[in-house]
Amino acid sequence: MHGPAPALRPRPRRLGVPLTFRLALRELRGGLAGFAVFLACIALGVAAIAGVASIARSLTDGLGREGARILGGDLTYSLINREATPDERAVLEAQGRVTVVTTLRAMALAGGDKGAALVELKAVGEGYPATGDLVTEPVGPLASLLAESDGAYGAVVDPVLLTRLDLKLGDRITVAGTPIVVRATLISEPDRIAAGIGFGPRVIVSRAALDATGLVQPGSLNRWSYRLQLPDASDAEIERRAAAIAAASPDAGWEMRARSNADPRFAKSIERFTQFLTLVGLTALIVGGVGVGNAVAAFVERKRGSIATLKSVGAPGGQVVALYLTQVMLIAGLATTIGLALGAGLPFAVDALFHDALPLPLNPTIAPGELALAAAYGLLTALAFAILPLGRAHDIPVSGLFRDVVDPGSVKTRLRYRFILAAALAGLVGLAVATAFDRRLALIFIAAAAIAFGLLRLVALGLMALARRLPRPRSAAPRLALANLHRPGALTPAIVLSLGLGVTLLVALSLIDANVRNTLSRSLPARAPNLFFLDIPAAEADGFHAFLGTEAPGAKIERVPMMRGRITALDGVPVAAIKPPEDAAWVLDGDRGITYAEDVPEGSRIVAGSWWNAEQARTPLVSFDAELARSLNLSVGSTVTVNVLGRTLEAKIANLRKVEWRSLGINFVMVFSPGTFRGAPHSDLATLTLPNGPDAKAEAVILRDVARAYPSVTSIRVKEALEAVNEVVGKLVLAIRGASGIAVVASLFVLAGALAAGHRARLYDAVVLKVLGATRRRLLTAYTLEYGALGLATAIFGVLAGTLAGWVIVTRVMKLEFTPDVSGALLVAASAVVFAIGLGLAGTWRILGRKPASYLRQL
Incomplete structure (x- = not known):
């Protein structure tokens, strides 16, 4: 006989993929209430990454499209310190115009007492510009x-020169004793980018005017650019002619x-800076991920009731998680789409608003x-921060889901x-490293982000543990504040993480900004020479030295021979x-300044090998910068081949030097033995350091x-050179601040989201406490103490x-001296405390005004 039939047990009903998707869409019809922070955090981070990348691509495409205009030709050949020989010129002319x-x-030099100014002189021949347009005011041939x-002779000058020397159109200036009339001002120059950073206003003259000045002498510092026009030539044809x-x-x-590669150095700079800003955008996205987790x-x-209902009718926990994960990822897809739209539109907005002011060719493109x-970053971040909160509901029983409000279970x-x-985390790391220009920087960023998250988590756990072990205050408000710090569902982890990341970023940025500006504008000039003098004819070097001694008694004067050469x-x-x-x-990219010397240059220290003696100095030897030698795998005994004035020679490395570059004294990567360039034409470079430090009036008199x-001597004020560099650095810092501001805004969203997520628990507390007789003032005092403690701990x-x-970036990456700016850090910390208290109280004020009766009916 057969035994009794087994009891029928309901089989779990599996939700197929189509049904899961349909249910997810159906639930989303009710709106996106509670997901505002989620949407904002993902959209901000994706928009930052997409916008930076889109602008970089637009710049790169613009450089490629406008390559011939930037270069002034399809092919450009440049020489330093010398003009092409007739044979070399013939080789070029055989290939094109x-x-x-x-x-x-x-x-x-202006007339009267108007003084003198350093200018970037540009002599052009017939047919300039061969591509693009030179715009002047007034317009004329x-x-x-x-x-x-x-x-x-006439000249077209940068309007800055008119302001600097108090000139107007029709006035005369003198360049190397040659009178030149200012006939027009320069509005735009098609090949401006190719010239790089200038330390003075542009002055465009004819080749005849340049010849009249006599500035082009053997050994003088000048660049000759020969631009080939190859109309209708394909890139392959251009490569063939270059070969x-x-x-x-x-x-x-x-x-x-x-x-096709008009400015490789500038393209590399764009790529490097893009990577840095992308990592800052990724920081914003990761910070926003905390908001995603809270949301x-x-x-x-x-959804506790819905989850309990689904599980009570037999839906497996995995399918329930899949249902709500589908909803979350659909919302993440919407946020990502919003961010992509904003990022993709940024280049077009920049071009529309600033087209005439942009110094670079921008080709807005999708x-x-x-x-x-950027989309992959956004979706992976959403998945990484959403999966654990969703997965928690898998194994909680139905009764536990209802009871979990007041008795949260510990579910692994x-x-x-x-x-x-x-x-998901591996995907984020892989994308960051695989697409990085500098993978080392990407790995450092990833490690720093992981350490920051880990430390903030420890800070939160430590703060909760400390609050749990502290003796209970007798007063009700401090006791309630202390309990709020460590109770189940406390806001401590979310607030510490979001506020801590924001404060850390702001403090680091303020210190980097302060140290860069301090180095450029204050600390260096105090130790650096006041004036540099270039292109001192060798035959006049002794007389010039004596002249400076008369002009500035007691000043320190240094001079060395200088040439230009390429490795x-x-x-x-x-x-x-x-x-x-x-x-x-x-x-290895372009020409370098080089010199020769009998003795070790001031500001250098031998770290390997030995300096040459009188006998050794007759042979080709070179002293190389030790840090660069290590990076290039060079050592004592290695050989370096350089091309100077069209002559190629090989020298053996005799020693390696540690160079103090920050003093701005005279020093070079390569210092050769005197016998290497015996008899070669050269000019001298000199510096003048006044005994009393910077003195604008004395410097102006010496310049004049x-x-x-x-x-024929070119004079450069160190202050003006630093100001030119400082202007460029200021623009870069502004871009970094803009991208970092997005990360800070994301932190604020996360903080607001964390407070909003605790709204239900706060409401429950407020109702119970008000029934027990707590006043609004007492509750506000408790919340002020709670948020103040969280803000203070996080700020520290x-x-x-x-x-x-900031110290790591300034000293290890930028190679600058670090000076802690305590005032800026303390201001940021104080602001964080005030902001945490203000935002926390703003979120609880509405709760404290609610009457208990309507909520007691629902308990």
Whole structure:
């Protein structure tokens, strides 16, 4: 006989993918209440990453599209300190039409007592500009504006020069004793970017005017650019002609650029800066991820009844999690779409608003690859921060879901959800590293973010543990505040994390900004020379030295011979075949200043090898910067091949030096033995340091007198050079502040979201406490103490962590001296405390005004 039939047990009903998706959409019809912070955090982070990447792509495309205009031709060949020989010129002209542009620095002397100013002199020949438009005011043919008339050549000048020397159109200036009439001001210059950062206003003259000045002498510092026009030539044809020129003049020492890669150094700078801003945007996204976690936790709490209902009718926990994860990811998709739309539209908005003011060619475009990357960042962040709050409901029984309001259970998250979290985090790390220009920087950022999260979590747990163990105050308000810090569902972890990240970021940025500006504008000039003098003819060097001694009695004067040269090979390996690290690539890119000396230069210390003696100094030897040598895998005995004035020579490294660059004294990456360049034409470089430090009036007098007595010598005020650099740095810092501001705003959203997520618990507390006789003033006092304690603890952490981060970036990345700016850090910390208290009380004020009766009926 058969035994009794087994009892029928209801099988769990599985929700198929289509049904899960339909149910998720159906629930979302009720709106997105409670997801405002979620949407804002994801959208902000994605918009920051997408916007930065889109602008970078637009700039890169603009450089590519406008390459010929930026270069002034399809191919450009540049030489330093010398003009091309007739044979070299013939090689170029055999390939296409050639226009020549010569650039150098010079002194412009105004009449009377108006003084002198450093200018960037640009001599152009017929046919300039071959591409693009030179816009002047008044408008006129360039040849007429530059022509000689009444014994003076004409010039087109930057309007800044008129202001600096108190000039007007029609006035005369003198350059190296040659009178020049200011006939027009320069509005825009098509090849401005290719010239790089200038330390003085632009002055455009004719080639005849340059010849009249006599500034081009053997050894003087000047650049000759030969621009080839190849109409209708394809990129492949341009490469073929470039190869033919290289084969015909292998020893010319050209620096070649093609229209397809008009400014590789600038393109690299864009890529580096883009990566940095992308990491800042990713910081905003990760900070926003905390808000995502808070929002999802609150969402799960609101859906407690629905989850219990689904599980009571047999839905497995995994399917319930899948249902609500689908909803969360749909909302994340909406937030990501909003962020992508904002980021993709940013280049078009920038171009529309600032087209005429932009110094760079911007080609607004939709960048699918960059937008896809930003979308991946947004979705992975949402998944990583949402999965654990959602996974918590998997194993809680139905009764536990209802009871969990007042008795939260300790449920260990299942392995599958921790695996999803690990996969999402691995995806974020992989994207950040794989797309990084500098993978080392990306890894440092990832490690720093992980450490920051871990430390803030420890701070929150430590604060809760301390509050749990402190003796209970007798007064009701402090006792309630202390209990709120560690009770189940306390706001402590969320507030510490969101506020701590924001304070840390603000403190780090304020310290970086203060130290960079301090280094550029205050600490360096106090130790640096007042004036630099370039292009001192070797034959006049002794007389010039004596002249300076008369002009500035007691001043310290240093001078060394100076030439320009390019490194063409290291240990016999051509530079083109070398892939140096990013921090050393600049020394192989373009021309470098070089010198020779009998003794160790001031500001240098030998760290390997030995300095040459009189006998050794007759052979080609070189002293190399120790830090750069280490980056380039060079050591004592290695060989360095350089091209100077069209002559290629090889020198052996005799020693390595530790150089103190921050003093701004005379020093070089490469210092050669005197015998290396015996008899080579050169000019001298000199510095003058006044005994009493910076003195604007004395410096102006010396500049004027030097310009009159030695018109071919170029004088540079260190203060003006630093101001030019400071202006560029200021713009970069402004961009960093803008991107970092998004991260700070995300922190504020997270903080607001954390307070909103605790609204239900606060409401419950307020109702019960008011029934028991608590007054609004007593409750406000308790909440003020609670938020004040959280703000103070977080501010202390933020100051310490932000100071450490600022120190690492300033000293290790920027290689600058670090000075803690206590005032800025304390201001940020105090603001954090006030903000936490203010925002916390603003969120509870409405709760405290509610009458208990309507809520007691629901308990």
